[in-house]
Amino acid sequence: xxxxxxxxxxxxxxxxxxxxxxxxxxxxxxxxxxxxxxxxxxxxxxxxxxxxxxxxxxxxxxx
Amino acid sequence: xxxxxxxxxxxxxxxxxxxxxxxxxxxxxxxxxxxxxxxxxxxxxxxxxxxxxxxxxxxxxxxxxxxxxxxxxxxxxxxxxxxxxxxxxxxxxxxxxxxxxxxxxxxxxxxxxxxxxxxxxxxxxxxxxxxxxxxxxxxxxxxxxxxxxxxxxxxxxxxxxxxxxxxxxxxxxxxxxxxxxxxxxxxxxxxxxxxxxxxxxxxxxxxxxxxxxxxxxxxxxxxxxxxxxxxxxxxxxxxxxxxxxxxxxxxxxxxxxxxxxxxxxxxxxxxxxxxxxxxxxxxxxxxxxxxxxxxxxxxxxxxxxxxxxxxxxxxxxxxxxxxxxxxxxxxxxxxxxxxxxxxxxxxxxxxxxxxxxxxxxxxxxxxxxxxxxxxxxxxxxxxxxxxxxxxxxxxxxxxxxxxxxxxxxxxxxxxxxxxxxxxxxxxxxxxxxxxxxxxxxxxxxxxxxxxxxxxxxxxxxxxxxxxxxxxxxxxxxxxxxxxxxxxxxxxxxxxxxxxxxxxxxxxxxxxxxxxxxxxxxxxxxxxxxxxxxxxxxxxxxxxxxxxxxxxxxxxxxxxxxxx
Numbered sequence: 001x002x003x004x005x006x007x008x009x010x011x012x013x014x015x016x017x018x019x020x021x022x023x024x025x026x027x028x029x030x031x032x033x034x035x036x037x038x039x040x041x042x043x044x045x046x047x048x049x050x051x052x053x054x055x056x057x058x059x060x061x062x063x
Numbered sequence: 064x065x066x067x068x069x070x071x072x073x074x075x076x077x078x079x080x081x082x083x084x085x086x087x088x089x090x091x092x093x094x095x096x097x098x099x100x101x102x103x104x105x106x107x108x109x110x111x112x113x114x115x116x117x118x119x120x121x122x123x124x125x126x127x128x129x130x131x132x133x134x135x136x137x138x139x140x141x142x143x144x145x146x147x148x149x150x151x152x153x154x155x156x157x158x159x160x161x162x163x164x165x166x167x168x169x170x171x172x173x174x175x176x177x178x179x180x181x182x183x184x185x186x187x188x189x190x191x192x193x194x195x196x197x198x199x200x201x202x203x204x205x206x207x208x209x210x211x212x213x214x215x216x217x218x219x220x221x222x223x224x225x226x227x228x229x230x231x232x233x234x235x236x237x238x239x240x241x242x243x244x245x246x247x248x249x250x251x252x253x254x255x256x257x258x259x260x261x262x263x264x265x266x267x268x269x270x271x272x273x274x275x276x277x278x279x280x281x282x283x284x285x286x287x288x289x290x291x292x293x294x295x296x297x298x299x300x301x302x303x304x305x306x307x308x309x310x311x312x313x314x315x316x317x318x319x320x321x322x323x324x325x326x327x328x329x330x331x332x333x334x335x336x337x338x339x340x341x342x343x344x345x346x347x348x349x350x351x352x353x354x355x356x357x358x359x360x361x362x363x364x365x366x367x368x369x370x371x372x373x374x375x376x377x378x379x380x381x382x383x384x385x386x387x388x389x390x391x392x393x394x395x396x397x398x399x400x401x402x403x404x405x406x407x408x409x410x411x412x413x414x415x416x417x418x419x420x421x422x423x424x425x426x427x428x429x430x431x432x433x434x435x436x437x438x439x440x441x442x443x444x445x446x447x448x449x450x451x452x453x454x455x456x457x458x459x460x461x462x463x464x465x466x467x468x469x470x471x472x473x474x475x476x477x478x479x480x481x482x483x484x485x486x487x488x489x490x491x492x493x494x495x496x497x498x499x500x501x502x503x504x505x506x507x508x509x510x511x512x513x514x515x516x517x518x519x520x521x522x523x524x525x526x527x528x529x530x531x532x533x534x535x536x537x538x539x540x541x542x543x544x545x546x547x548x549x550x551x552x553x554x555x556x557x558x559x560x561x562x563x564x565x566x567x568x569x570x571x572x573x574x575x576x577x578x579x580x581x582x583x584x585x586x587x588x589x590x591x592x593x594x595x596x597x598x599x600x601x602x603x604x605x606x607x608x609x610x611x612x613x614x615x616x617x618x619x620x621x622x623x624x625x626x
Binding site for chain 1: 456457459460461463464468470471
């Protein structure tokens with residue numbers, strides 16, 4: 001998926017590391033809850049329920 | 064032989080009155096009545112009173128000799144009070160009830176959402192009024208006893224129904240033996256477990272949700288205002304929800320979800336109730352406070368409706384027709400709307416003003432309303448009692464986020480019962496000016512109230528028949544319009560012409576509302592004289608015109624009565 005305001009590679013690397021560290025900080029027990037909170041925050045920032053639904057479909061692929 | 068108990072039910076605040084049973088005589092072996100109503104709860108009693116208002120006699124069968132056990136429905140909406148005003152009991156409820164309009168949701172000791180229901184200057188009644196169902200039933204029963212067209216029979220239990228041709232038969236058992244009622248129409252208002260629904264083999268459609276809730280009424284002296292209190296995921300009941308409501312006479316409703324796997328029997332053990340209520344009171348800051356139990360029960364959240372409320376000569380209303388989740392106070396409040404709707408549709412049929420096919424409209428509109436409620440209630444029920452691990456996770460994420468993030472807090476707001484707008488009703492006039500209005504209640508919508516003066520509101524003047532609101536500053540209604548009004552009345556149709564906007568009584572109108580400050584015109588989106596609204600007997604709009612003439616009025620009335 002490509003978007004007009006996609007992350008630069010350095011920014012993507014930062015997101016990669018910081019998400020991994022946050023997941024470790026949340027701990028295995030709370031990781032799911034943490035990810036759902038994060039998804040809701042991101043969805044609100046996205047401001048686009050249809051785009052969010054597309055993301056759900058993409059994330060469900062190839063599990 | 065039916066032998067209802069003559070012992071008053073136990074209560075620490077409500078003095079139950081045991082009524083004498085109605086007993087059949089020899090000549091009463093078979094009785095003929097236009098309408099028999101099985102069930103003397105909110106839907107049955109309001110149906111009887113509204114029918115009586117339309118001039119239709121009915122018999123109401125009440126199995127017991129006293130009103131309902133426990134407080135049951137305790138929160139009544141503004142629209143319910145407006146309907147109860149129509150049958151003459153709203154004033155007693157206002158005098159005894161506790162008005163409120165704020166709701167609070169708490170999580171981890173923090174108030175994370177505050178619901179504020181608007182209270183407009185134009186409304187006579189508060190958004191919500193709390194009163195125990197016993198009082199409501201008492202007032203309705205008193206009104207029934209006082210009305211010559213309502214025959215309320217205590218201690219008469221319906222043991223079976225059958226239909227033959229255009230008649231319905233109810234077998235009735237009493238302390239003096241059985242008899243049979245033969246009725247043109249039988250109203251099944253026999254409650255959520257409806258034996259009539261079961262006997263007819265009718266299936267409810269919709270969803271049942273996992274999880275049980277305890278409802279307990281306790282007498283306790285809490286110095287808190289009348290506001291709804293909701294506690295999510297409290298420490299003493301992890302993952303579950305607790306609700307509290309103030310009731311009159313120092314009673315509080317405590318409503319809590321059972322831990323998964325616990326049975327209703329276990330939950331209603333006195334020691335379990337005591338430990339949990341103590342824990343709840345401690346959590347809100349009153350550890351060790353003295354309280355006394357009045358009544359407790361268990362319910363589960365269901366969102367179900369019959370797909371059709373008319374089965375031959377048997378008509379369903381209230382909980383017998385649908386089971387709706389308690390969140391959002393949708394039980395009795397929906398029953399009143401059913402009863403008001405059923406009564407006028409049925410009265411028009413009984414009086415020969417409309418064909419029996421009009422009753423299909425009652426079913427369509429009220430099933431549509433139930434389905435809308437089920438859809439809305441489903442959202443709040445999925446939040447209150449998450450049905451799957453996914454919903455559980457989302458709910459927990461929202462609780463957690465809500466401590467700091469404003470945007471998720473509206474998810475706490477479960478929509479409360481509101482009147483359904485019959486936007487797509489077949490009774491709405493197809494040729495009116497509905498789409499040209501920029502304000503005011505649209506076709507199918509419930510009316511908006513308007514304050515006309517001190518202790519004087521628009522809805523005080525509407526209902527009981529069709530109402531034509533005609534906006535004029537002239538001295539008389541136009542003669543061609545009056546001709547249509549008189550012609551329709553000659554067919555037995557109850558239609559009142561109400562003039563709005565003239566300083567003195569308008570000739571030809573039953574009533575003139577001066578509307579001195581123009582509030583009614585403004586709120587109903589009326590730009591100029593010559594506009595009009597036609598309201599059904601349940602006060603919902605069925606036509607509105609920017610300019611009304613005789614042809615258009617006749618067309619709207621013919622359309623309504625031919626449905």
